[in-house]
Amino acid sequence: MKRVLSGIQPSGQLHVGNFAGAIRQFVEMQRDHEMYVFVASYHALTSTRDPRKLSENIRQVVIDYIAFGLDPAPGKVNIYLQHDVPEVTELCWLLSCVCPKHMMDKATSFKDKVSKGLQASIGLYVYPILQAADILSVDPDLVPVGSDQVQHVEITRDLAMKFNHYFGETFKVPAHKLREEAGTLPGVDGQKMSKSYGNTIDPFMAEKPLRKRIMSIVTDSTPVEDPKDPTQCTVFQIFRGLAGANDPRTAELEQRYRAGGMGYGDAKKALFELILxxxxxxxxxxxxxxxxxxxxxxxxxxxxxxxxxxxREVTDRARKACGL
RNA sequence: ACGCCAGUAGCUCAAUUGGCAGAGCAGCUGAUUCCAAAUCAGCAGGUUGGGGGUUCAAGUCCCUCCUGGCGUGCCA
Known part of the structure; x- marks a missing residue:
């Protein structure tokens, strides 16, 4: 059985985009993989200074993942908090010492965040090394990531290989598994659904606000009677992303778009019902x-x-290898 | 450690010699709309970074602390 590692950010309320993009795939993977899923609490400290909110978010993200269907029964999915495994920080140091500075300079996520005005701490700068430590600490075979994280897994592989080169075979070099990007959903404004755009749909909202939120999805002004192109419509894209492209409900809604006579209001009601x-x-x-x-x-x-x-096993190996 | 600049609504910024803390955008409510968008009407939003002082009156002047940016120095 292949071992899979994945981290999740405790960044507040999850949304249906997270579910379609990543969570659903974890839920599916848990059937035939040994899974380690951790809450990236150390990573979160690179961007928050609010202790109360952080600990709340950490707890909430665990609850939400289990609610979404991750099964934490023994032998299924191991859900843990990053800071409950302090070995990770030691590995991070050992890896830092084989990491050339230019490797961090090249990391696009760092450059992006800084150009957006985020304050650049050393923690943010070396973030990919900490991530490498997360990954290497459990000897995973696979690391499922979105396309924005591919570079970080490459860095992990590079660091593991460098360490192995200098000190002998120590780390298992993991493969990344690109998540299906078909899972990416647009938000209520048509842009990619993302917390930072404020355009998310939270499936845990009370029904009334949830309905209102879905009704506020931006559409064009095609009249009710005209046929509509579902692929151009945010409502349909979200529907298809959640129900599945091959689901009969998706096919039916697509028909109604193409036939004409259905307004966007009806499509939104269908989406609301689907989400419930x-x-x-x-x-x-x-x-x-x-x-x-x-x-x-x-x-x-x-x-x-x-x-x-x-x-511990991995850290012991690494310590011995480098002479500690 | 010292020096300089900055800090006002969620964001970007105004506020005359010290004289009622404002606008745009975002947000929320309503009208309109099949639903939205746009438009219109309305609402809300603040310890002006904190504390102290001067004054009839401080966002504005003085002192002090905090935070951030820039520069210089010192130690290793």
Whole structure:
């Protein structure tokens, strides 16, 4: 069984774009993979200075992932907090010492963030090394990522190979697995759905605001009676992204677009119903989980124990290899 | 460590010799619309970075601290 590692950012409310883009694939992968999923709490510190909010977000993202269907039962998915595995920071240091500075200078995510006006701490700068440590700490076979993260996995591979070259075979060099980008959804304004654009749809919202949110999706002004091109419509793209391209409901909605006589208001109602249906069990589960903090703690404790056992092995290997 | 510049609504910025803290955008509510967009009407938004002082009156002047940017120096 292949081992898979993935990290998630505790960046506040998740949205249906996250689900279609990544979470759903984790849920599918858990059937036939050994999975390690961690909350990137150290990484989060590169961009937040609000302790209360950070700890809230960390807890919430765990709840939301489980609500979405990640199964934290022993032997299924190991969910843990990054800072519960301090070995990661030691690995980060060992890797830092084989990382040429120019490798970080070239990292596009750093350059992007700085050009957007984010304050550049050393932590943000060496972020890819910490990420390499996350990955290498559990000897994964695969690291599923979006296209924006491919470079970071390449850096991980480079650092692992460099370390192995200098100190002998130590790290398993992981492969990245590009996530299907078909999962990318537009937001209510038609741009890519992203928290930073403020255009997300949160499947856990109360029904009334949720409905309003969906109704506010930007459309063109084609009259009701005219046929419409579904591929040009944000509402349809979101619908298809959530229901699936091969789902009969998607085919039916597509027909109604092409036939004419259906207004965008109806399409939005269909999307609203779809979201309530698809996320109904997640919504209920989330309420249960929020009322059971003890359970979340247990999950995290088990996850941390499993991840830490792996991380110790790897760290021991690395220490010995470099002469410590 | 020292020096210079800056900090006003979520964002970008105004505010005359010290004289009622404002605008644009974003946001929210309503009208309109199949739903949106656009437009119109309305609403909300603030410890002017914190504290102290001068004054009848401080965003504005003085002191101090904090944060950020830039520069110089010092130590390793």
């Amino acid at each position: 249906e698809e996320f109904g069990s997640a919504r209920r589960k989330r309420v249960e989980l929020m009322n059971d903090p003890g359970y979340i703690e247990t999950v995290l404790r088990h996850g941390a124990a499993a991840a830490r056992a792996k991380a």
